[in-house]
Amino acid sequence: MGRISGSTAVWVSLVVLVMGGCSMVGGRGGRVGDTPLDPVLSAERPSNADEAVAVRLLEGAREAVALGDLERARRVAQEVVDRYPGAAVSGRGLRMLVDVAFAQSSWRETDLLAQRWIDLVPEDDPRVVALTLLQGEALLNDGDPGGALDRLVAVRVQAESEVAATLDLVRRSSAVLGAAALDLRLDALARGHLFRSPLMAARARYFFNNGDDELARRSAEDALAAGATGTDADLSRAILAGRIDEALGLTGPVAVVGVLLPKSGPPALSRLADQIEEGIRSAATAAGLSGRVEIVVEDDRGTAEGAARGMEALERAGAIVVVGPLAEPELSAAVFARVRPIPLISPTASHVVAGAKNVYTLGGPDLAGARALARWAAGSGISRVALLHPRGAESEQEASAFTDAFRAAGGTVLGQFLYDQGTTYFQTQMHSIEALLPDALVLPIPADDVEIVAPQITFFGIDTLDVRILGTGGWTRQDVLGAVSPRHTDGVVAITPDPTGQNESPGAQALVRAYETLYRRTLRSSVPAVGYDAAGLMFEALRGGARSPTNIAAALGRITAFPGATGQLGIEHGRAVRDNQLVCMQDQTMSPIATGEQPVLIDRRPKVLPGEEPPAMDGPPFQVVCPGMRPPGGI
The missing domain is CATH 1.25.40.10 (Tetratricopeptide repeat domain)
Structure with missing residues (x-):
């Protein structure tokens, strides 16, 4: 029934x-x-x-x-x-x-x-x-x-x-x-029939969405000349302006997005590629471009030769953007294999290709964060600093970005101490820093070095001299905070794109939803996030209707606040830059710190009269405390 x-x-x-x-x-x-x-x-x-x-x-x-x-x-x-x-x-x-x-x-x-x-x-x-x-x-x-x-x-x-x-x-x-x-x-x-202008506008939309701009414009002009009103007029004007408008059904032609990854490289590398590809496909799902984007994957085999061949194949397939390769040698090979300056964005390469047009990377040092740290220092009463960091491109670039911004704000760099990678003992450098007595010691060091350097700042008594400790992004990684005793990180001011440390940003949550919808399983790895962000930036550029290399590059250059899974992203000189926040670390947690605020050094030693023996203390004699927080023990 x-x-x-x-x-x-x-x-x-x-x-x-x-x-x-x-x-x-x-x-x-x-x-x-x-x-x-x-x-x-x-x-x-x-x-x-x-x-x-x-x-x-x-x-x-x-x-x-x-x-x-x-x-x-x-x-x-x-x-x-x-x-x-x-x-x-x-x-x-x-x-x-x-x-x-x-x-x-x-x-x-x-x-x-x-x-x-x-x-x-x-x-x-x-x-x-x-x-x-x-x-x-x-x-x-x-x-x-x-x-x-x-x-x-x-x-x-x-x-x-x-x-x-x-x-x-x-x-x-x-x-x-x-x-x-x-x-x-x-x-x-018949001429003047009620249906003529709606059908003309629909015809214009058909041509626009199939990439025939000339016929689309001509049909849109015909619709307006026939007296199109309301949504038909809006549709026609949007086409004449070359504007994507999903509410009007203007999605543009199907865009071929190329992906160039080491799918058949060594097992560890191919697994990394698989996870990055998952992030790329999740970005397409999150962008809501289903049916308007075709993802074509080529295997670069983890070699420069494979990357060149893969890039040539992607151009033949009609790719208008490419995500990948992962490393600088393969990225360079792909760039030089291009016939047209198709935009490429690497999720992980440490460098862009010098002199090449429309090449971007999410990897490499966070120079914008180092500059933000310098501006905070100069605005918070810190006028004299020393720097300690390893030799090597990334740390040296972060150090250079910090010193340039700090000097531009009126600060003085008293000294810059470099060490070889693999160094484990820093007595010479610490004594030299102690002799300079700076207002702050800046440490743009890799996350792996924080576990080695941080305890030695305490061991050599730098923390007792009322010297502020400033760090870059390596200091705020969750694995670092969990591995290093709070005694050595309390009061450190550093930068992070994720101040909660819980991946609760809108971009991170969007990745989780898209990934778990697409793959029907829980997202447990952080690797897909870099693929998601690299592809997400490209999709954001395409959303506005850009399809030529010049227009896509221009659209990427206008992105300043894309909600990525690894932070809020923009593009600056070929690099993805994140909207970092300044935080102060206390008891393995991060709290925001404003310009003008500083951690406070607390001397916990009891006062004694001459000749008296100081009593035994529970805890360290000195404690650096973030603004608005109380040190352990309620002092």
């Missing part, structure tokens, strides 16, 4: 309304005064007894509709139509069959039954418009938008509400037709 669902309730209400309101019957259509008569299916009138049976049957069908029993309503109404076609209520029975067929999603049957009813009444019958709209909805639901438009062309709309409903259906039908089908119907319409 068929039951009424929420989606069919509106049509059942319509059936009841029609049945209750059409009480005048007789003839083959026409009017009595202003009231249209119901059509009768046959001129052969039944006996009075049969007429009474038809009325009772129709009343039973009406009761079945009220109870939600659509199958019974259909059977009984069909009996009225088939056995008593000359009865005065036969037209009502046919009309009920139309609505029941629609409610049961019998789209073709709805159209045919409705047309049979329409053929029984004059063309100007006011009920024809609503029934023709029902035919159009049925045909559109049945996957025949062209048939829906063909039904609508003949309708004579009068009331403003009828015009609005008809144009809405015309726009929805034309939105899924190709240019040939639209042209066929445009050619059949």
Whole structure:
């Protein structure tokens, strides 16, 4: 037994309304005064007894509709139509069959039954418009938008509400037709027909979304010249402006996004590539570009030769952007293999390719964070600093970014102490720093070095000299905070893109949702985040409609606050820069610190009179405490 669902309730209400309101019957259509008569299916009138049976049957069908029993309503109404076609209520029975067929999603049957009813009444019958709209909805639901438009062309709309409903259906039908089908119907319409400008605007959208800019612009101009209004005018103007607007259905042509990763390299490298690819595909899901982006993956095999061949293959496939490769040698090879300056963004390469256009990386040092740290120091009363860091490109670049920004803000760099990678003992450097007595010691060091250097700052007493300790991003990694005693990190001011340390940023949560929706498993690795961010920046550039290398590069350059999984991102001189926050570390947690605030050195040693022995202490004699926080022990 068929039951009424929420989606069919509106049509059942319509059936009841029609049945209750059409009480005048007789003839083959026409009017009595202003009231249209119901059509009768046959001129052969039944006996009075049969007429009474038809009325009772129709009343039973009406009761079945009220109870939600659509199958019974259909059977009984069909009996009225088939056995008593000359009865005065036969037209009502046919009309009920139309609505029941629609409610049961019998789209073709709805159209045919409705047309049979329409053929029984004059063309100007006011009920024809609503029934023709029902035919159009049925045909559109049945996957025949062209048939829906063909039904609508003949309708004579009068009331403003009828015009609005008809144009809405015309726009929805034309939105899924190709240019040939639209042209066929445009050619059949008279000049000035109500449907011409909506169909012209739809034609312009079709060309725009398929990458034919010239025909798209010409069709948009034709639509405006034909008097397009409302959404048709908005659509046409957006096309002339070259603007992507998903609300108007302007998604642009399908964009081929290339991915160049070491899929068949050594096992550890290929697993890394797989996880980064997962992040890239998650970014496509999160960007909502499904159906408008085609991801093509090439294997660079972890070699420069493989990267060059892969880049050539991606260009042949029509890629307009490429995510990858992962390392600088492969990135350089891919760059020089390009025929056109297609933008490439590496999720991990430590350097961009010098002098190459449209090449970006998420890897390498965080120079923007080092500059932010310098500005905080200069604005918080720190005027003299020393730096300690290893030799090597990344730390030296961060140190240079800090010193340039600090000096520009009026600060003085007293000394810069470099050590070889692998150094484990820093007595010489610590004594030299102690002799300078700076306001702060700046340590732009890798995360792996924090476990070695931090305890020696305490061991050599630098923390007792009221010298502030400043660090870059290596200090705020969760694995570092967990591995190093708070005694050696309390009061350190450093930078981080994730001040909570819990990956709770909007970008991180968006990655989790997209990943787990796409792969149906829990995201446990942090590796997909770099693929997500690299691809996410590219998708953000494409969202605005950029498709040429120049326009994509310009769009990337305008990104300043993309909500990435590894932080809020922008592009600066070919590098992704993160919107870092300044934090002060206390008891292995991070709290924001504002410009003008400083940690405080607390001397916990008890005061004693001359000759007295100091009592034993619980805890360190000196404690550095972040602003607004109390040290352990409640001092």
